[in-house]
Amino acid sequence: MPRALAQLAARLRREPVSPDADATDRDLLTRFLRDQDEAAFEVLVVRHARLVGSAIAKVLADPHDAEDAFQATFLILVRRARSIDWGTGFGPWLYGVAHRVAVKVRDASRTRARREKGGGSRPAPPSPIDLSWREACALLHAELDRLPDRYRLPLLLCHLEGKTRDEAAAALQVTVGTVKGRLERGRELLRTRLARRGVALSVALVAAVAAPGAHAVPPPVSVTLRAARGGASDRVLTLTREFAMSSVLSQFAQSVAGVLGVVAVASVLLAAGAGVPTHATDEKRTPPAPQPGAVKTAEEPKGTTKTDAFVVNVQVKKPDGKPAAGANVWVWADDQKLTEGRTDANGRADLTVPKFFERVTVFASAPEYGPDWSESRPVAPGKPAAGSPTELTLVENERAIEARFTDLEGRPLANLPVEVLRLAKLYPGQTWAEFRAKRAADDLALQSLPRVRGTAAGLPKQLSTDKDGRIKLTGVGKDRLVSLATAGQTHEYTLVRIVCRELEKSEELPGHEPLCGARGTVPLAPARTLTGTVRDARTGAPVPGMKVTDIGFHLTGAVTDKDGKFTLHGMKKQREYALAFGSLGVAPYFDLNESLPDTPGFEPLPIDVKVYRGVVATGRVTDDRGRPLRGHMFYHWTDDNPNVAEYGRGTRAGYRVSNWGDLDADGRYKLLVIPGPGLVGVCARPERLFPRLDAQKESAPRKVYSWPGAPLHALREVNFDPGNEKTFVHNFSLTPGAVCDLTIRGEGGKLTERLLAVGQSEAAEAQPVVGATLKLTGLSPTRARAVVFMDDAKTVGAVAAVTGGAGTPVTVTLEKLGAVSGRLRTADGSPAIGAEVRVRLLLDRAKYDNLPDEVFTTLGVSGIEPGAWKHFTGRTARTDKDGTFTLTGLLPGQEYHLIAGFNVEKMGGELLHERNGVTVKPGGTTDLGDLNPKK
Known part of the structure; x- marks a missing residue:
């Protein structure tokens, strides 16, 4: 052998x-x-x-x-x-x-x-x-x-x-x-x-x-x-x-994406903002709303002016479609309630938001009903939100959520803290039965539902179980889903979803985040406690104020005391414990990820770690009028920075819990850096107000091969010198991009009833066009903004390219869409019956600043390229018994890439034909003739 x-x-x-x-x-x-x-x-x-x-x-x-x-x-x-x-x-x-x-x-x-x-x-x-x-x-x-x-x-x-x-x-x-x-x-x-x-x-x-x-x-x-x-x-x-x-x-999701897969990322995002569990019961609801007609507005942040304000028009209806008079309405953004009021006799209210936000969430609630909410996007300061009025429909509130928590032997867990994390709803007009019939209620389906933070919707932050192990949560609404998190010390910290209806046993879902009905039972396993000390890697001194959290799904947490010690409760017993350590601003230490193998038993498990101290760079980011901006700073050292090795593992945490680099309400930041050359940049909000840089193109010549996930608006070469304090202070002033009105002219002078577009906002999916004019902001004088229009029936459309140097309003005229036809042949010349033919729109990334990255599996495993919203603009057809095909709904004057064959988007498929430069004329059909396999 x-x-x-x-x-x-x-x-x-x-x-x-x-x-x-x-x-x-x-x-x-x-x-x-x-x-x-x-x-x-x-x-x-x-x-x-x-x-x-x-x-x-x-x-x-x-x-x-x-x-x-x-x-x-x-x-x-x-x-x-x-x-x-x-x-x-x-x-x-x-x-x-x-x-x-x-x-x-x-x-x-x-x-x-x-x-x-x-x-x-x-x-x-x-x-x-x-x-x-x-x-x-x-x-x-x-x-x-x-x-x-x-x-x-x-x-x-x-x-x-x-x-x-x-x-x-x-x-x-x-x-x-x-x-x-x-x-x-x-x-x-x-x-x-x-x-x-x-x-x-x-x-x-x-x-x-x-x-x-x-x-x-x-x-x-x-x-x-x-x-x-x-x-x-x-x-x-x-x-x-x-x-x-x-x-x-998002920048946060990228830090964990791929570490735990799609389910893990959704779970982490689901509990984002929950922070370290607190154990004090807080069942206070939203304070009483103002009287009808009155509007209460949050205190205006420093540096804002009246021209920053915008108005949100709200229309609230009851489940039967009638106006909901006297309903509570409010606007939420930046983790706070910005303004609130009550609807009039017609169910309407006008809410003035004191500061401009790229997007806000509008809520409505009323006694005896469950709440509703919707995202609203203001066009610009001083203007009403796009798509006004925002229509909200309250839901029936038939029952309370009274879930029960027990140990593995069925004994009730009394006085167990339970946090209310998120509230989710089904798609408009959909019942739970329809949702179940259309798609399986699995993890991915549930995570795709529209959801908001529970406190933003007026739900309490935390509950506590009674002597029978039950909680009681009212005001949720029929078929709404609530995400809860247990926060006890003796049993595992667990995420659970509760749907506000009764569920059969067969409808419940097991797993790391189980799903059960309004009166379902959630068994909890005993937890393992972790204790340890965090010390400075160079001096050995204890480090206070470090947050410690579980990288997995359970999201329990603690903070080190003055002696650098911590105790982490609620850890699910597992083979190995993955932990993340991050500074809360008390001391400048880099984030660290560490793992600890399990041992038999449930006694406290010790772990001691060493963290690396960085250097703090500071600065302020404003617009050209001196107004503070929100957002996040980008930093990365150059590939040849000689100090990287000295900081060891301190610069390599894949999962981060600290907030170094965030811009506060005054536009100020603290950024943790290492001495030596690097790049510092700004990812500002609202992101669509400022011209975007091509991050990859700007970074690579400077020997930096990393870039932010969010749009980059400014970038600066730096060289942090410990002997010169001035090198650690960097202020940025961003000038908003040009603003241009884009007027849409319909074919024959008349606009279609339902026109859709991509590229006019950050949304990846096509959005309805309201009116005949769009206002585009943040335009660059050198790179164009691509906006693709098409009606819902795919009969007319156009592509507009707008730059900041346009100066005057730009008009785009919708044209009749064209088609392409042909006959696909196999290698022996016979018709390729039942083959798939696809086209995708080709737009040049060097020309446009807003093309999304999309996956094209025909390009191989790493087939990620700048696309052109392929789900909106791409077309697919199958050949008939003669090998003939026709692809309709193509934009005239634009180039398409065509591929044809059997299972061409899957491994093992057979590509018969491929070509670029396919174009059509308005209302016409381009006949490609016989398409033979490429030799």
Whole structure:
């Protein structure tokens, strides 16, 4: 028996057989995402560790690089779980991800090494005789990485992994003939591309690449599990962010996205703002509302003027559609009630908000009814909110929520603090039964519902259970959902969702955040207490005022005392405890993530940590009139900052709990930095009032390869010198961008009844257009703002490009939409029956400042490119029995990208035709003729 097989057999004899050994990959991943079943994730990692490690070892020689790539591969798996096509091979998909991650790591390491040696741009490709085997292998890996999946994966499996064609076909779930054809086509593509770079594709070269790596042993499973809980390094998180599927996340969500998957991110956001649990009962409701006609306004912040104010018009109705006279109405933003009033006899109220906000939430409530709310976006200071009046409909309030909390033996837990976190509602006009019928009431469906903070909706911040373990919460409303969090010391801190209706047992949901009915029972397990001390990494002195919180789902927390000590209650017993430490402003310490393995029993578990002290930079951000701005500061050191190593782990926390860099009400900030060169920038709010910078384009030449998730409005090179205090003070004055009216002219001079648009606001989805004129703000003189119009029936539309230098109002004229047709053929010339044909709108990112990042799976694992709101502008059709297709609703004068084939958006699909530059004329049909497979 070969030595490697003997070692494997010995290991298998030593290890017990897992009860999950027969579970499918899909089942294991689902259990981890839904129930946080770490054992399932561990089985998944162990099952594919050799495959992933093998793919990485063929590219990377450095064991530290290999470990980072290994962790990033499985974090990408978690983030892209919903996009996996389980009808095709999961193993090959994961192998392909690992290979691409490894190539990315290798290229980044070489770029860094070249910079450190003072090298400039990439040298020209050498001739074949000058190339070493190592260079040739690197080029082969790079070109493999650029191939489409349908050619790349068979090559990886057969030539790098050594599988036969039959084995590769089984793994990819295609025929052997298909594998043969793709191998031949893939080799030809590789041969051509390598020849352009001075390399001849030979059997010897392929054999050299396929040779086992020196460091093929994957990192311990515990390391990957720790990364999945939040303990990943900055480098691993950066790799994950670059390769994983991404919509534009908020800055907070990006700090945790990919660490715990979609469910975890939603849970963290759900409890954001809840802070450290308090144990004092507070059942006070909103103070009595003013009399009808009276309006109470919050105190105006310093620096505001009357011109900052805007008006929100509110119309409140009862469940039967009649006006709700005397209803309480209020406006909420910036974590406070800005103004309040009561509706008149017609159910209307006009609320004046003293300060301009990019968006506010309008609430309404009344005795005997549940509340309603809606987001409102003001157009500009001094103007009514867009879409006025804001219509709100109260709901019936048939019952109170009287959930019961017990221990695992069914005994009531009396005097248990229960926090009210969020209130969610179904979509307009929808009942619970309709919601259940339309989509399964699972975690993802529930998290997509509109929701607000409970206190903003007038609910109490905290309740306490009675002697029978029950709480009583009134005023929620029929079919509303409340998110609660237990905060006891002896039992686990648990999130739970309660729907305000009775649920059958079969309708309840288990998991880390269970769902139950209004009188449901929630059992709680005993909790583990963690105690410890936080000390300065250099001096060993205790650090007071550090917040300590669980990175997982339970969100319990504590603050260190004057001796640096803390006690963390309510921890769910688990294999390993992942904790985050963050400064609350008492002392300038960087955030830190730490993990602690569990031990038997429930006695307090000790943990001591060391944190790294930074240096505080300060400043103020105002507009050009001296008015303070809100938002957040961006900071990152340059890649060649010599002080990074000195600060060790202090700069690498993936999960952050501190608020360094936030702009306060006076526009002031405190930013935690390290000495040496770096970049400081401003992400201001309201973000749409100021011109945006291209963060990636601005940062890279300055040797900073990180950028904020929010729009960047200002950026400055800095060099923090401990010997010069002035270098730590940086003020910014932002000049609002130009304002331009965009007038829409209908086809034939008449506007369509229901016109939609994207690009006029930050919303990713199309929004209704109110009136014939839009006011665009924050325009840049150099980059245009793209606004795409289309009616609901997809008969007319246009694309407007507006820059800050327009000077005068811009008019866009709607035109009849066009169509494109053609006949798709297979390789033998026969009609491609039932094939899919897709087009997507092409807009240039260099020209426009507001294009979203979108995922195009035909581009491969990392197929994230600037898009053009593909769900709104993209079109799809299928060919008929003659291979004929027609795509309608295309914008005239714009370029489209067309792809056609079978399952072209899925791994293992067959691409038959692809082309750019597809255009249509107003009201016309462009016939592309016969579309044959590309040779």
